[in-house]
Amino acid sequence: MDALASWTRALRADIIRMIAAAGSGHPGGSLSVIDILAVLYAKHLRHDPKNPERPERDRLILSKGHACPALYAVLAHRGFFPMERLATLRQLGSPLQGHPERHRLPGVEASTGSLGQGLSMGLGMALAAKLDGSSRRVYVVTGDGEMQEGQIWEALLAAPKFRLDNLTLIVDANNGQIDGHVSEIMPLDPLPDKLRSFQWDTRCVDGHDLEALDQALAAIQTVRDRPQAIVAKTTKGKGVSFMEDQIAWHGKAPNKDEVEKALKEILGG
Amino acid sequence: MGEATREAFGQALVALADRFPELVVLDSDLSKSTMTAEFAKRHPARHFDLGIAESNMIGAAAGLALSGKIPVATSFACFLVGRLETIRVAVTLNRANVKLVGTHAGLGIGDDGASQMGLEDLAAMRALPGMTILQPGDGLETRQAVEWMLGHQGPVYLRLTRQKLDDAHRPDYQFACGKADVVWLPEPLPKNFQATVFASGGTVGGAIAAAKGLLPKGFAVRVVNVGTIAPFDVDAVEDCAKDSARLVTVEDHNIVGGLGSAVCEAAAMLGLAKPVVALGVREMGESGTPAELYERHGLSAPHIMAACIKNLA
Numbered sequence: 001m002d003a004l005a006s007w008t009r010a011l012r013a014d015i016i017r018m019i020a021a022a023g024s025g026h027p028g029g030s031l032s033v034i035d036i037l038a039v040l041y042a043k044h045l046r047h048d049p050k051n052p053e054r055p056e057r058d059r060l061i062l063s064k065g066h067a068c069p070a071l072y073a074v075l076a077h078r079g080f081f082p083m084e085r086l087a088t089l090r091q092l093g094s095p096l097q098g099h100p101e102r103h104r105l106p107g108v109e110a111s112t113g114s115l116g117q118g119l120s121m122g123l124g125m126a127l128a129a130k131l132d133g134s135s136r137r138v139y140v141v142t143g144d145g146e147m148q149e150g151q152i153w154e155a156l157l158a159a160p161k162f163r164l165d166n167l168t169l170i171v172d173a174n175n176g177q178i179d180g181h182v183s184e185i186m187p188l189d190p191l192p193d194k195l196r197s198f199q200w201d202t203r204c205v206d207g208h209d210l211e212a213l214d215q216a217l218a219a220i221q222t223v224r225d226r227p228q229a230i231v232a233k234t235t236k237g238k239g240v241s242f243m244e245d246q247i248a249w250h251g252k253a254p255n256k257d258e259v260e261k262a263l264k265e266i267l268g269g
Numbered sequence: 270m271g272e273a274t275r276e277a278f279g280q281a282l283v284a285l286a287d288r289f290p291e292l293v294v295l296d297s298d299l300s301k302s303t304m305t306a307e308f309a310k311r312h313p314a315r316h317f318d319l320g321i322a323e324s325n326m327i328g329a330a331a332g333l334a335l336s337g338k339i340p341v342a343t344s345f346a347c348f349l350v351g352r353l354e355t356i357r358v359a360v361t362l363n364r365a366n367v368k369l370v371g372t373h374a375g376l377g378i379g380d381d382g383a384s385q386m387g388l389e390d391l392a393a394m395r396a397l398p399g400m401t402i403l404q405p406g407d408g409l410e411t412r413q414a415v416e417w418m419l420g421h422q423g424p425v426y427l428r429l430t431r432q433k434l435d436d437a438h439r440p441d442y443q444f445a446c447g448k449a450d451v452v453w454l455p456e457p458l459p460k461n462f463q464a465t466v467f468a469s470g471g472t473v474g475g476a477i478a479a480a481k482g483l484l485p486k487g488f489a490v491r492v493v494n495v496g497t498i499a500p501f502d503v504d505a506v507e508d509c510a511k512d513s514a515r516l517v518t519v520e521d522h523n524i525v526g527g528l529g530s531a532v533c534e535a536a537a538m539l540g541l542a543k544p545v546v547a548l549g550v551r552e553m554g555e556s557g558t559p560a561e562l563y564e565r566h567g568l569s570a571p572h573i574m575a576a577c578i579k580n581l582a
Contacts, residue, residue: 055337102335102363110335111362114354120325121359124332124340127317131293131338151355154325162317 004210007077008038012239012266014073014086020259022090025098028249029143030070032174032207032234033062037074039213040139040170044221049079052106058136059125061110063118064143064172065099066251071108072096080107116149118142119169123155126167126227137221141170145177148186153198159227160199167227168220169200172207176236178250192231200229207232239266271436274429274470275372277408279304281415282341286312289419293333295319295342297326302431303343303372324352327369331359334366339419345378346371346387346428353393360424361397367424373431374404375521376554376562377471386554387428392526394426395499401446402498404428406473407437410496413444421446428470428498430521432559435474437494446497449505453477453492455484463488464517464546464577465509469495469528471521471559472548472568479573490577495528506535510543517546517576519568524549546576 011034019025037060041047046058062071069089076083081095088094095104099113110121122140129136146152159167171191175182182188195202201223205216213232220228236250237243240262254262282305286292293315300306300318309316319326323344330340342349349356349371360367374387394402401423405411411429418425437452452473463483468476473494480490491513493505510516516536518529529547536545550566563569 059336110332111358114358117324117328117355117359120328120355121332121335121363123325124329124334124338125336126332127293127329128333128336128338131314132336151322151324151328154319154322155328158319158322158325158329 001210004038004042007042008035008210009266011038011070011073011077013263015069016240016254016259016262016266018069018072018086018089019253021087023253024090025069025253026066026251027243027254028176028236029064029067029172029174031238031240031243032236033064033067033141033172034070035208035210036141036170036172036213036232037070039210039217041074041078043214044217045139047078049107052080056134056136059109059122059138061112061118061122061138061140062100063112063140064115064146065112068100071100075107081105115146116151119152119155122167123159123164126164127162129166130164137166137168139168139170141172144171144173144175144188144191145182147171147188147191156195156198156200163225164227165224169227169229171229171231172234173231174234174236176245176247176250180247195229195231199226201226202229202231204231204233207234208238241265271434272408273431273433274405274408274411275304275431277411278370278415278427278429279307281412282308283311285416285419289339291337291339292419293317293338293340295326295330295340297321297323297344297348299344303370305343323348324355327352327355327367328359330367331363331365335363339366339368341368341370343370343372345385346374346390347385350387350390350393357397361399364399365424366422368418368427369425370427370429372429374428375471376550376566376568377430377432377521377559379432379559379562380556382556383554388523388550388554389526390428391498391522391528395526395531399423400499401425402428403496404470404498405496406452406468406470406494407434409436409438409440409442410444414496417444417446430471432471434471437473437477444496447500447502448497449493449495449502451491452494453480455480455489459489460512462491462513464515465491465493465513466517466519466573466577467493467495467528467532468519469498472519475563475568475570476519476573478570479577482570482574483577488578498528498531501531501535503535503539506532507539507541510536510541513543515544515546515581517548517573519548519573521568522549524551544581548572548576
C-alpha cells in the first residue's frame with residue numbers, strides 16, 4: 001500500500017501539471033477520483049497496455065468524463081502512451097481531448113463527457129461479456145452530481161433485470177457540482193438506500209482510503225447474480241488544501257504560484 | 270397493397286439471424302410494433318427488452334457494439350430521435366456499430382396523432398457525422414437494406430413505415446447504399462422531362478401514381494427513389510437536372526432538413542439552374558388515416574402532380 005500511496009501522489013502531481021499546462025480543465029473532480037482509479041488499475045482491472053484492444057480485458061468507463069486528467073495520468077503511468085503526451089492535454093490535435101475519446105487514445109473504452117451515459121454503455125458491455133461467456137468485468141465510474149441525470153436511473157433499473165454480476169458502478173461522491181454542493185443543488189441522499197432499493201449490491205467506502213477501496217473492490221468479485229455499487233465518499237480537490245471542497249476549483253486551472261503550492265503539498269519537501 | 274417496411278424488416282432479422290451470429294436486438298417495449306417480436310421469440314438470448322427507456326437502450330446498444338456485437342435498437346422514429354444526445358455521444362462520437370431502427374415514421378402512423386409522429390428525425394440524423402441513413406421504399410428494398418446494414422461497419426439509422434406500401438421495385442432490384450434509383454419512367458422515353466420527382470419511403474407510391482396520372486395529360490415525369498438519405502446521392506440530382514425542367518421532392522417528414530433540403534443543397538452546390546419544388550410537412554401532425562393526412566399535408570398524388578406542373582412564376 002505504501003507503493004500505491006506513493007503512486008497516487010505522483011498521479012496527483014501530474015494532474016496539477018497537466019491542467020496548469022493546458023490552462024483549463026477540472027482539477028476538483030480529477031483529484032477526488034484519482035485514488036479510485038489508482039486502486040482499480042493497480043490491483044483489479046485486467047488490462048494490457050501493450051495490447052489495449054485485447055478482447056478479454058476488463059473495461060473501465062469514466063462516465064464523469066471531465067475528470068479525464070486523472071484517467072490520462074493513470075494510463076500514461078501504466079504505459080498506454082508516453083508520459084510526455086500528458087503535457088498536450090486539450091491542445092489542438094492532441095489525443096488527450098478535453099473529455100475522453102476512445103478513437104483518439106488507447107486505453108479509453110468509451111467516449112464520455114455528456115453526463116449520464118456511461119452506465120448504459122457499461123450495461124451493454126456487461127451484456128456482451130455474458131453473451132460471450134466471458135469472465136471480463138465492467139467498471140463504470142460516475143460522479144454523484146452526474147446521478148441527477150435520468151438515464152442513469154434507467155440503467156440502474158435495467159442491470160439487475162439481466163443479473164449482471166459483472167457490472168460495477170463506482171460513485172465518486174465528492175458532493176460537488178458546478179453550481180454548488182450536490183446536497184444543495186439537487187440532493188441525492190440517501191444514495192446507498194436508493195441503490196439498494198434498485199437491487200444493487202451496495203457498499204460505502206472512504207474513497208481516499210486505499211486499503212478500504214481495495215477491500216471493497218475485492219469483495220464485489222464474489223457477488224453473484226447482482227450488479228454492485230460502491231459509493232465512495234470523496235473530497236473534491238483532495239490533496240491540495242486550498243482546493244478541497246472548494247466549488248470554485250471544479251473547473252479552473254491553477255496559476256504558477258498555485259501550482260507550486262499544490263505540488264509542495266502533494267509531494268512534500 | 271404490398272407490405273409495411275417494418276414488416277419486411279422484422280422478417281429480414283429472422284432470416285439473417287444465422288448469417289450474423291453477432292446480431293442482437295434491443296427493444297423499448299414496442300417489439301410488437303417495430304416487428305422484432307418474432308426475432309425475440311426465436312432468439313431469446315439475443316434479444317433484450319430495456320423497457321420504456323430509450324436513452325438507456327441506445328447507450329446499451331453502444332456498449333454492445335464496442336464489445337463486438339451488432340446491436341439493432343428499435344423504437345418509433347420519434348422516440349429514438351428524442352434521445353439525440355445519447356445518439357450523438359454514445360453512438361456517433363464512439364463510432365459505435367449501432368443500427369437504430371425508427372419505425373412508424375412521419376404522418377404515416379396515422380390516427381395516433383402528432384406526439385407519435387417522427388417528423389424531425391431525418392434532419393437530426395443528417396447532422397450526425399458518419400451516420401448512414403436509409404429509408405427504403407418497399408419490402409424488397411427493405412430486406413436488402415437490412416442485409417447491407419448488418420454487414421456495414423458503422424452507425425446506421427433505418428427509417429421505416431407503419432403503413433403498407435406498394436411494391437416500387439422489380440424483383441431483380443439490387444440495393445446499393447448511397448445510390449438513388451429510378452422507379453418510374455414514362456414510355457416512350459422522352460428526350461426531356463417536365464419534372465423528376467425525388468421520393469423516399471412512404472411517398473414513393475404517391476410519386477409513381479402522380480407520374481402515371483400526368484402521362485395522359487402530356488407531361489413526362491421521372492420518379493427517383495432515394496433509399497439512402499445519407500450519404501446523399503448528389504450525382505442523381507445532377508443527372509436528373511440535365512433533362513428535367515424542374516426537380517420535385519416529396520417526403521413524409523418536416524420540410525426542413527430532410528430529402529427536400531438534401532436535394533436543394535446538392536442543386537445549390539452544383540450550381541444547377543433548376544427550380545426545386547419541395548413537398549413536406551410544415552406543421553405538427555394530427556390524427557387521421559395516412560391517406561387523409563397525406564392529402565391534408567400536401568404529400569398525396571394530386572399534390573405531387575400539381576407540384577410538377579404548376580406555374581413557377
